[in-house]
Amino acid sequence: MSSFFARNLKRSYPTVSGASGAWVEDEDGKKYLDGCSGAVAANLGHGVAEIKAAIIDQLDRVAFAHTSQFISEPALLLADALIELAGKSFKGGKVYFSSGGTEAVETALKLARAFYCERDGVSTRSLYISRWNSYHGSTFGALSITGHPARRKPYYSLLRDQPHISPAYPYRCPCGFGPGPCSSVDCSLARADELEATILRVGPENVVAFIAEPIVGAALGAVGPVGPYWQRIGEICTRHDILFIADEVMTGLGRAGANFALDRWAVKPDIIVVGKGLAAGYVPLSAVIASPKVVAPFLSEKSSGAFEHGFTYSGHPLACAAGLAVIEYMKKHGTIASVAAREAAFQSRLQAMMQFDFVGDVRSYGFLGGIEFVADRKTKKPFPVELKMHRLVADQSMKDGLMVYPGAGFVDGGGGGDHVIVAPPLNISDQDMDTLFVRLTQVFSGISKQLMAVRT
Ligand SMILES: Cc1ncc(COP(=O)(O)O)c(C=O)c1O
Structure with missing residues (x-):
């Protein structure tokens, strides 16, 4: 076992070995599309020559x-x-x-x-x-x-x-x-x-x-x-x-x-x-x-x-x-102006995630998007805390080669409420943006099936 004090000592994490543009690679050669700029930090993607x-x-x-x-x-x-x-x-x-x-x-x-x-x-x-x-x-x-x-x-x-x-x-x-x-x-x-x-x-x-x-x-x-x-x-x-x-x-x-x-x-x-x-x-x-x-x-x-x-x-x-x-x-x-110009398209693609009934709300500003999950759309009831819905989505995303940024614990102070942040690099190409939403849709379809199994 490594001496590295990981975020969670009982979880395993892939070892990063390289990155270029909006893509991050692990030591096994698996590639992940960075749909959240790491922790909404790697705003220009990886390996920018000038920097x-x-x-x-x-x-x-x-x-x-x-x-x-x-x-x-x-x-x-x-x-x-x-x-x-x-x-x-x-x-x-x-x-x-x-x-x-x-x-x-x-x-x-x-x-x-x-x-x-x-x-x-x-x-x-x-x-x-x-x-x-x-x-x-x-x-x-x-x-x-x-x-x-x-x-x-x-x-x-x-x-x-x-x-x-x-x-x-x-x-x-x-x-x-x-x-x-x-x-x-x-x-x-x-x-x-x-x-x-x-x-x-x-x-x-x-x-x-x-x-x-x-x-x-x-x-x-x-x-x-x-x-x-x-x-x-x-x-x-x-x-x-x-x-x-x-x-x-x-x-x-x-x-x-x-x-x-x-x-x-x-x-x-x-x-x-x-x-x-x-x-x-x-x-x-x-x-x-x-x-x-x-x-x-x-x-x-x-x-x-x-x-x-x-x-x-x-x-x-x-x-x-x-x-x-x-x-x-x-x-x-002109990165900031281009985010402003692309913001409406980003927002409407996020909005399309409302097709999944476990999505209660989506909101975005520029390339900072949030998707909130609910067990019941009408009452806005969050998922049970034990389900760790935010982790479920983030882990499934990693499996499917996509990074999103999970968060939880904002409803009633009791640890309930789950969301993920979608925040790609500000200079992401149109093609990578397409791939991001194709993958996110795949992830959510997979989650939908998992939830069906839990609910029945
Ligand atoms: C709004 C805000 N303030 C402060 C912090 C703390 O920053 P750091 O994690 O770099 O210490 C964060 C990190 O997520 C943040 O989002």
């Missing part, structure tokens, strides 16, 4: 230099490129680099608190408001604000008790709308107004920030709100002088068919967190993009200018060179 060349070029110059001693050209250029992508309101802002999504979320949480300390002197603010059915990362800080009961439960007594509000989740709207998703703007805004009610309950002077995924990824499967929900959230944060942090670790950098998912609602947060697609899986890299408002107190006369925080590998030159090459590739190939 490889940029990494090797940087490796030849200098791989590592610590940010307490040096800054590096790729870090400077990537920071500028991210500020430009974030748009006019971020001009004059700053970018803090880290290695993974969780690290970046932790950075954003600390930066938000440090902002108030710098601006107001010692701050009493200690609360972060977030949403149920969210995923923000796996360390204690990020897990405290994560709204995924199953991931929190084993560590519950060690987490900080932070307020969570309801998500905007049209398919399971509290109004009971069905069998499809609720399209009521009033319902959606009522969820946003929970933020204001919570702020008033705890006192705005005690709140540091509101943090949310503009489109919920791992914890719900590509769920966004109806109507001007994000505008309302932005207004509430501004009205109560609370920072708005957009966790775009999964949705940022083109995944949702825009630079950042919140651009779809024309809303600008105070802080944007990115990871996953930033270096597209080539190396670990994440970042916090801070608006000028957040940076200003650190530049004031009375401030020391220091943000009391840091990682050894922050701003790693090799990682930043990869991130820069990813952005340059996307600009050169």
Whole structure:
């Protein structure tokens, strides 16, 4: 038995041996179509020559230099490129680099608190408001604000008790709308107004920030709100002088068919967190993009200018060179615009999966698609937890040479509810996209038969 601490020590995993474009190969020569960019990270597929060349070029110059001693050209250029992508309101802002999504979320949480300390002197603010059915990362800080009961439960007594509000989740709207998703703007805004009610309950002077995924990824499967929900959230944060942090670790950098998912609602947060697609899986890299408002107190006369925080590998030159090459590739190939142009076709192919009666809902933004499974379409009852429907689908997909990203445990806090995310590389060819949906349909036909056997 290997010494490698696998995700699940009782499962076996194929050993990866190669990859090219949207295809990944194991040591037995079996090929898998990457229908979820690994974990919605390998956004440009595998083996992109320009990215490889940029990494090797940087490796030849200098791989590592610590940010307490040096800054590096790729870090400077990537920071500028991210500020430009974030748009006019971020001009004059700053970018803090880290290695993974969780690290970046932790950075954003600390930066938000440090902002108030710098601006107001010692701050009493200690609360972060977030949403149920969210995923923000796996360390204690990020897990405290994560709204995924199953991931929190084993560590519950060690987490900080932070307020969570309801998500905007049209398919399971509290109004009971069905069998499809609720399209009521009033319902959606009522969820946003929970933020204001919570702020008033705890006192705005005690709140540091509101943090949310503009489109919920791992914890719900590509769920966004109806109507001007994000505008309302932005207004509430501004009205109560609370920072708005957009966790775009999964949705940022083109995944949702825009630079950042919140651009779809024309809303600008105070802080944007990115990871996953930033270096597209080539190396670990994440970042916090801070608006000028957040940076200003650190530049004031009375401030020391220091943000009391840091990682050894922050701003790693090799990682930043990869991130820069990813952005340059996307600009050169018009990748984000092409996702936007192909989004409707992707959505209608996902919609076709409704032909299977165990599919309750499908939703998508750009190339981020979610398929939610139900035992009963009319009542939206989820499958029994023990069935592990999400695993059943993901495992069958792997058998059939397709990768999809499974998630579960979002209904009623009891571990019920299953979905898979379909999120191919943003530059997937039309032919590979066809193959993806042919295979997905085959997988679902196989699942249909398995369910028939369970039901009879
Ligand atoms: C929205 C969001 N935030 C944070 C994270 C944590 O990122 P990482 O797994 O890179 O630490 C994830 C990972 O899935 C995520 O989707």
